[in-house]
Amino acid sequence: MSLTLEKIFEAKNRIAPYTTRTPLIRLEKLDEYLGCQVYLKAECMQITGAFKLRGAVNKIRMLTPEQLSCGIVAASSGNHGKAVAYTAKKLGAKATIVMPYTAPAIKVNAIKELGAEVVQCETSERFDVAERICGEKNATMVPPYNDEEIMAGQGTAGIEILEQCPEIDTIIVPVSGGGLIGGVSTAVKGMDNSVKVYGAEPAALPRYSASLAAGKPVKVEQKKSIADALVSQMPGDQCYPYVAANVDGFFDVEDEYLLKAWKLLLTEGKIFCEPSSAITVGAVLQGLAKVKKDEKVCFLISGGSAGLDQLKVLEDVTI
Amino acid sequence: MSLTLEKIFEAKNRIAPYTTRTPLIRLEKLDEYLGCQVYLKAECMQITGAFKLRGAVNKIRMLTPEQLSCGIVAASSGNHGKAVAYTAKKLGAKATIVMPYTAPAIKVNAIKELGAEVVQCETSERFDVAERICGEKNATMVPPYNDEEIMAGQGTAGIEILEQCPEIDTIIVPVSGGGLIGGVSTAVKGMDNSVKVYGAEPAALPRYSASLAAGKPVKVEQKKSIADALVSQMPGDQCYPYVAANVDGFFDVEDEYLLKAWKLLLTEGKIFCEPSSAITVGAVLQGLAKVKKDEKVCFLISGGSAGLDQLKVLEDVTI
Numbered sequence: 001m002s003l004t005l006e007k008i009f010e011a012k013n014r015i016a017p018y019t020t021r022t023p024l025i026r027l028e029k030l031d032e033y034l035g036c037q038v039y040l041k042a043e044c045m046q047i048t049g050a051f052k053l054r055g056a057v058n059k060i061r062m063l064t065p066e067q068l069s070c071g072i073v074a075a076s077s078g079n080h081g082k083a084v085a086y087t088a089k090k091l092g093a094k095a096t097i098v099m100p101y102t103a104p105a106i107k108v109n110a111i112k113e114l115g116a117e118v119v120q121c122e123t124s125e126r127f128d129v130a131e132r133i134c135g136e137k138n139a140t141m142v143p144p145y146n147d148e149e150i151m152a153g154q155g156t157a158g159i160e161i162l163e164q165c166p167e168i169d170t171i172i173v174p175v176s177g178g179g180l181i182g183g184v185s186t187a188v189k190g191m192d193n194s195v196k197v198y199g200a201e202p203a204a205l206p207r208y209s210a211s212l213a214a215g216k217p218v219k220v221e222q223k224k225s226i227a228d229a230l231v232s233q234m235p236g237d238q239c240y241p242y243v244a245a246n247v248d249g250f251f252d253v254e255d256e257y258l259l260k261a262w263k264l265l266l267t268e269g270k271i272f273c274e275p276s277s278a279i280t281v282g283a284v285l286q287g288l289a290k291v292k293k294d295e296k297v298c299f300l301i302s303g304g305s306a307g308l309d310q311l312k313v314l315e316d317v318t319i
Numbered sequence: 320m321s322l323t324l325e326k327i328f329e330a331k332n333r334i335a336p337y338t339t340r341t342p343l344i345r346l347e348k349l350d351e352y353l354g355c356q357v358y359l360k361a362e363c364m365q366i367t368g369a370f371k372l373r374g375a376v377n378k379i380r381m382l383t384p385e386q387l388s389c390g391i392v393a394a395s396s397g398n399h400g401k402a403v404a405y406t407a408k409k410l411g412a413k414a415t416i417v418m419p420y421t422a423p424a425i426k427v428n429a430i431k432e433l434g435a436e437v438v439q440c441e442t443s444e445r446f447d448v449a450e451r452i453c454g455e456k457n458a459t460m461v462p463p464y465n466d467e468e469i470m471a472g473q474g475t476a477g478i479e480i481l482e483q484c485p486e487i488d489t490i491i492v493p494v495s496g497g498g499l500i501g502g503v504s505t506a507v508k509g510m511d512n513s514v515k516v517y518g519a520e521p522a523a524l525p526r527y528s529a530s531l532a533a534g535k536p537v538k539v540e541q542k543k544s545i546a547d548a549l550v551s552q553m554p555g556d557q558c559y560p561y562v563a564a565n566v567d568g569f570f571d572v573e574d575e576y577l578l579k580a581w582k583l584l585l586t587e588g589k590i591f592c593e594p595s596s597a598i599t600v601g602a603v604l605q606g607l608a609k610v611k612k613d614e615k616v617c618f619l620i621s622g623g624s625a626g627l628d629q630l631k632v633l634e635d636v637t638i
Contacts, residue, residue: 020347020348021345023342023344023346025344026339026340026342027342027364028339028366029364029365029366042589044589045344045346045348045588045589047348049348267591267626270361270363270364270590270591270592270623271590271591272585272586272590272591304589307586308586308630308634311627311630
């Protein structure tokens, strides 16, 4: 465990030229719906549309010129792949993104437009294929979360939240493998130990609740959830110790409340995020996060990868 | 002409308990699309969903207890009606909102839920009906824009923009009757005469471009536009002198570019505003607003009254 607040501050300087300091939006209009003072950390407004850029830029900027010249590889059909392709383009490196055959053409083309090479394979083989390409090219793998340099980059969002509003009482973070909440909780607790940090994960995939109960990373059964960016079955072994040390608790959110939260954010909050990012607000709507009227609660809106065609599912949802 | 910066500052204090200081969002993600440094003044996140609340609260809070006890009346099926009903509820006054028979049930019910009485009539009769009710009840009419106290309240958005970012170079404002831009331009020029203020109006209803060319308020032909909140055929006579004195120019925006702008704000900017509010961004996309890379441009996003059912129109729009 070598991730420290100092390293996250170093990452903040390192990523500054290629990322944006996303707005912390005080959204008073939602206070009456959520029963607290609502703040959104809008990573959906990050340059590539999600917090993943922070980790990718930190990792890739730490490579030597020799490593960069051999290229970088990532296995991802989503926000991480886009972040790596974008960073490689900006730094003049060659990126190879391994994507499943099932990835929509629009996502494959978006990655290609950023100048990356796309290699498609079966979903189950994607990490093996990425490893093989790394070996062949002597290229560097950029993992999506299970890496301390990735966590350091992702944790910069936590520093920004407290810089933008030092009076924040509570931060709720969407969780999958644990890179974002590992970095954010390390940063936030290092800056102000009185700030509470909670994770929200799909009730269908409660990998952190289950692991913390067991006292070690455990794997949960793969089940479907509307939170299509929060699909890890198991905590990253690099992330788990930071989460166990720093996070105040987890909320296991049902899809029903995630959908209400997504609709609330869009129709009343006027923010169009990806469904996974609404899980933090869902934790309040489901009654899991017990917030108070005067409590300043920051909901980390992790990304905005959602298309208009996905909104049909909201038609019959009541807030 | 008695509207001054000082009166707008007084309005700012007066409206503070019932309105929110909406966020000024630095949206760097859109810089590459618009060719400038993008800021959004997000009035779509105002408590009732639009800037109209600022004017309604200022006007209604200036009434005497006797006037308040006789009630208030407004003719509006949209943001203004909602703002007046909300303010009346907060101040314990009785509101009557005159709405056309054609108003959607969802809008009628929203006004009723705020405790207001709704009177429905033919669209063409709505102002006469509202005047008649005022006379019968000795109630006070709250006009949507053509009133200096309404303009003072609406102008508070301008003060906030410069307080939130004193380095703003340019502000572009959606325009209908001219209350918002009349107030905002008076505030902004009073605070910093070097800041440019432009109006954006539908090309189908160029009432300000036509009036400024004629040197007096003129009426333009009623035509259809996607900008369903910007339907005035003529400048308000109370608004016109302030606009003529303070505004640097007008952009007459085609629906084609308004739709591109609306889609851009939603899918890339992640902001779900009403179509009328996207007209400012449309002015840039159409090439009317000549912005520069280092110019800090604030787009005033006036409201968020749009439902998910309206988004079908965006399916075939290319950004």
